Amino acid sequence: MVVPELNVDVSSALDGIFAPFNRSDVPGLVVGIAQHGKLLYRRGFGLASLEHGVANTPGTRMRIASISKHFTALLALLLVEDGKLDLDAPIRSYIPELTGPGGDPTVRQLLLHRGGSRCFIDIGILSRGLAVPPAGTGLATQVRQTGRNFAPGDSMLYNNGGYHLVSIAIERVGGASFEAQLKQRLFDPLEMRDTDSIPSDYSITPGIATMHTPVPGGGWRRGLFPSEENRGAGGIVSTIDDMLRWTDHLRTQDRFGSPATWAALTGLVPFPDGTIGGYALGLAVESYRGVRLVHHSGGVIGGTSQMLTAPDHGLDIVIMANGAPACSPVKLAEQALELILADHLGERTPTIAAADYKDLLGDWWSADTGMVYSLIGEEDVLKLSLCGASQGAPLKKAPDGRVILSAASMGTIELGLDDAARSHELTIRFAGQSAVYRKVSRETADVEAFVEAATGQYYSADADCTAVIAREGERIVLRCGDAYGQAECELVCLGEKVTCLAPAVTGWTAALSFSKQGGRMTGFQINLPRTRYLSFERKQIR
Structure with missing residues (x-):
């Protein structure tokens, strides 16, 4: 096929999309776009290092974060070809230390995020903030769990801990370190010379951009x-050139892997109720305005990324950012896609005006799940967010009239807004499960009564973490600590027995549901983004 040159107008339009990031005083991003193997756009914007005044270039290495997941899945599939790994065997078969419920999911279920296990990263951030524990803590935390998010295969919840376990299994059966196997079997055959899996940001890595996080009030860290x-969840460092080699091979599939392996990588598996999710083995597969996409995004502390390919059009887009202000690689990739494939896209699914459901705006809590979701109006668009976060994802009206949110990691999320307007009960359905939520309010909550009942010290054996709830001035503080560090969060009271964490700069949040007896809180369950039903019991002070 002869591919025409990208015309000057389109190239200029792409420059326009990325122009806000063409600065010399802030972190930036790198962009690579190719079609049918022909390079269309290759640019670096902003600074790779504010500290040293070094600019981002197309050759700058950055973390691809969770885009790494499908590399892990593909390596596992190659080991299946070798007869060394069985995706349908319990992970306990390879990690016998997992004697509790964390050993029950199969390797495949973990790769699909359907294993139901909790995530050691969530638990660590809750317990110690950004303090760094010694290597081995991840597995030790997973082994310690006596509870789980759900029974294996019943639902789906995006989870880094499962991919960490799979990387350990790969290492144990593959005859070399996980990182060495990635290099030998995936990177080297495609001559991805600037790509490595680097487990620690504390390792000196040549050519890599510094990840940057903004400091409230100004400055950077x-x-x-x-x-x-x-490791398997998000450890890869790469360049846009190497990643474009990779996305090209995702379509050609001519260097390694059997047809069955490649089909399994992007095959979509039904949930128990028969609905189809949008997440395969480390890759999201969905239709965007009538165009089939295979993609995955990523995020680390101070960095974000997006890898997108439109196989039927041979279009590949890779964007990696190291803290560029107001930068969403996912949205930028969509803008580039819309520009290049403008003649192939169908109509947009319309968003919903927040004013149409103004009486439903606010926080909604489920006694069954313990989670809090929030309906918010952002630029007059109705959006769904987690635990009162100020930024959410837009809700849309499907052609059949359903109110939906397209979440590739869980398929379509459906909300019964019209029924909620009549019954004051909001049904949210996703990943093969549904739950009923009822409205709670920070405006009407009796904060003083909650503080009196909740103040005290609590302990979670699964997290091996002590939590203290206290009143400090106008704030209700949750202070957690384990053997390696501590973290402090502000609680927002939503009702007699419901709170959530105040939104943080990182966007990380959680919901807490309390048990109460005789006017005193006896414990609580905390629901984190990727860990649910984590119990804390009140400690008796002697």
């Missing part, structure tokens, strides 16, 4: 991931 064992 280094973004350092709070783990020395970032």
Whole structure:
């Protein structure tokens, strides 16, 4: 096929998309776009290092974060070809230390985020903030869990801990370190010379951009991931050139892997109720305005990324950012896609005006799940967010009239807004499960009564963490600590027995549901983004 040159107008339009990041005083991003193997756009913007005044270039290395997941899945599939790994065997078959519920999921379920296990990263951030524990803490935390998010295969919840376990299994059966196997079997055959899996941000890595996080009130800090064992879930460092080699091979599939392996990588598996999710083995597969996309985004402390390919059009887009202000690689990739494939895209699914459901705006809590979701109006668009976060994802009206949110990691999320307007009960359905939520309010909550009942010290054996709830001036503070550090968050009271964490700069949040007896809180369950039903019991002071 002869591919025409990208015309000057389109190239200029791409420059226009990325122009806000063409600065010499802030972190930036790198962009690579190719079609049918022909390079269309290759630029660096902003600074790779504010500290040293070094600019981003197309050759700058950055973390691809969770885009790493499908590399892990593909390596596992190659080991299946070798007869060394069985995706349908319980992970306990390869990690016998997992004697509790964390050993029950199969390797495949973990790769699909359907294993139901909790995530050691969530638990670590809750317990110690960004303090870095020693290597081995990840597995030790997973082994310690006596509870889980759900029974294996019943639902789906995006989870880094599962991919960490798979990387350990790969290492144990593959005859070399996980990182060495990635290099030998995936990177080297494609001559991805600037790509490596680097478990720790504390390792000196030549050519890599500094990740940057903004400081409230001005200034920047280094973004350092709070783990020395970032492996199968998000450990890869690469360049846009290497990643474009990779995305090209995702379509040609001519260097390694059997047809069955490649089909398994992007195959979509039904949930128990028969609905189809949008997440395969480390890759999201969905239709965007009528165009089939295979993609995955990523995020680390101080960095974000997006890899997108439109196989039927041979279009590949890779964007990696190291803290560029107001930068969403996912949205930027969509803008580039819309520009290049403008003649192939269908109509947009319309968003919903927040004013249409103004009486439903606010926080909604489920006694069954313990989670809090929030309906917010952002630029007059109705959006769904987690635990009162100020930024959410837009809700849309499907052609059949359903109110939906397209979440590739869980398929379509459906909200019964019209029924909620009548019954004051909001049903949210996703990943093969549904739950009923009822409205709670920070405006009407009796904060003083909550503080009196909740103040005290609590302990979680699964997290091996002590938590203290206290009143400090106008703030209700949750202070957690384990053997390696501590973290402090502000609680927002939503009702007699419901709170959530105040939104943080990182966007990380959680919901807490309390048990009460005789006017005193006896414990609580905390629901984190990727860890649910984590119990804390009140400690008796002697």
